[in-house]
Amino acid sequence: MDILVIGAGIVGLAIARALGLRGHSVIVAEATGGIGNGVSSRNSEVIHAGMYYPSGSLRARHCVAGRRMLYAFCESHGVPHARCGKLIVATNDLEQAKIEGIYEQGIANGVEGLSFLSAAEAKALEPNLACTGAVLSRETGIIDSHALMLALQGDLEAVGGMIAFHSPVERIARAGSGWEVHAGGAEKAVIPVDAVVNSAGLGAQALARATESYPKAEVPRLVLAKGNYFGCLGKPAFSHLIYPAPVEGGLGTHVTLDLAGRMRFGPDVEWVDREDYEVDPRRAESFYASIRRYWPGLPDGALVPDYAGIRPKLTGPGEKAADFMIEGPAEHGLAGLVHLFGIESPGLTSCLSIAEDVAERLGA
Template sequence: MEQVNILIIGAGVIGLAIARELSEEFVDVVLVEKEETFGRHTSSRNSEVLHSGIYYPEGSLKAQLCVNGIQEIYKFAKENNVPFKNCGKLIVANNKEELFILEELKINGEKNSVIGLEIINESECKKIESQIKAKYALKVPSTGIIDSHSLMQKLESEAENNGAFIVYEMEVISIDASDEGYFANFANGDVFEAKTIINCAGLFSDKIADMVGINIERENLKLHWCKGEYYKSSKIKDINHLIYPVPDPNGVFLGIHLTINLQGEVRFGPNAYYVDELNYEMDEAYKSQFLKAIKKYINIDEENLQLDDCGIRAKLQKEGGEFRDFYIKEESEKGFPNFINCIGIESPGLTCCLTIAKEVRKLI
């Protein structure tokens, strides 16, 4: 049996950022991951957008951690040669009702301390994005994109340089509380005794909480999986900003948007629909939904849209349910001291990885 000080479960971008942060201060930090390498799930299946923080309710963890997180991540990327681009984004509106939503978003963003927000008209929009159809647009200059694989690679190497151990192909299958802490039992028969456990298991973080004995139904911590698919188009070129429609009124997702990657290639998505199984297969069932949404802001023909990829969101918000914030908590109150849960780390989790890590450090 291994004895460790801090055991982190899950090597997505959140677990890696936490391993880096904690290994600066603590010894015997071990990160375990069930897959053969980092980021095989949500952290490599997303839009790679660094969000500004305009969407989230004032005072929410999502707002606070995002507004600070984007600045931290730009700084980290610059200092560590992680490719990124502060390209900015336009949220487009094509009628008065949508303009009203833009105005509300601008007010919300300003409450959250997002700077530089500006509503521009059709001709100003045409000057900066000639292919985009928009009567109005909310300009969000702080938004950007990042190479998420390079980011995770850097977080992994920094954590290891600080002395953290990262062990792949180690699946936690059960957890027992002990007087000194916790026993984590692995699928290969290994057992680790840990004083502190940090649960960053993404889509499975509710299952890990359940393993230690937290009643996830009663505590309202059950995750709802929500799939998002992407299409790509090599036909559309020379776009400079990310282009978003006004967000979904139910707050489930931000609308099928156009992103560019660091090579300038164009992708559309993700859409959003709740699913019961972890299945990354895709078909073209939603192609007409994509075309309808995209054509509102850019002209495109069906043959120029190809299926690309998909991801699954770990949402605390159930279908038809209210906004839910990130759940980042030390669980002494529930009878599990030194057990820290990170549950419901959906978007903007990538943007917030460094500030979530700082938040967790405060809980130790």
């Protein structure tokens, strides 16, 4: 088939690669001038193990399978990564019950390498930590997300696929048994293809509404949840990632490490109505309060604004977190069309598994 994938983020590139490896002719249409310039460039770069998500959900299935696939891909393609592990910590009885539930959910999801630690056992691993107990996830890691995208792009191009930059898709129309994709930019084009995959991240809903014959009532709402990150001056206080018990809309203000060993904190959850990537320095006050619950030794003045990202959520404040939405022909009845909505965390971890799912939905 001739297939057009919209969006050159991590998930779009993984899908294009999977389709290319199956022998299809693949073009990726990307609105910007480079890969990963949207959601993919503004995340924690964490490889998640898969213990947070309801059993049987797309998130659970793709995170666990995708994580195993991703570690193997990193090894075979030389993508920098580290299986550093993480501690999910509790600081009171209510949080203790929460992390016990996370541990049980992880076991139900088939996550390897989980163990429950007492406060003393956790402190033996991380002397700067204050907690009443913790879950140790040995399979959690970190990755160079840009190197991952370059490797996915390399595989795609090696089998003849290509990326068309500065090609924003404006409309998708039926053409016989296939589709015509109308791309804008400096050189407008109409591209006839057999199948289209909408992996446009924050733009996925708008593209679905611009798809001829796709039922507009089926397009889910887009809820923007901004996540702010703060860097930390000084040498790292931890060797594992440190996560508190989850909060509404996210996994709590956690400690992440990059491959250079630098420590940063975030993301928090700030519900917004537009894309805004400025980090308000005043939010540091809430970061200090949150972090000092599990790291009392955080020095005054140590936090500096770093960067922010926007999560493309499908649910808002006070609502149960939605699953990934992958809408293929079986869901909407239109051959050769897949829309992906709400692909936020653990989208990076899940990318290779999501790619296989999309290929199967297309019968590819």
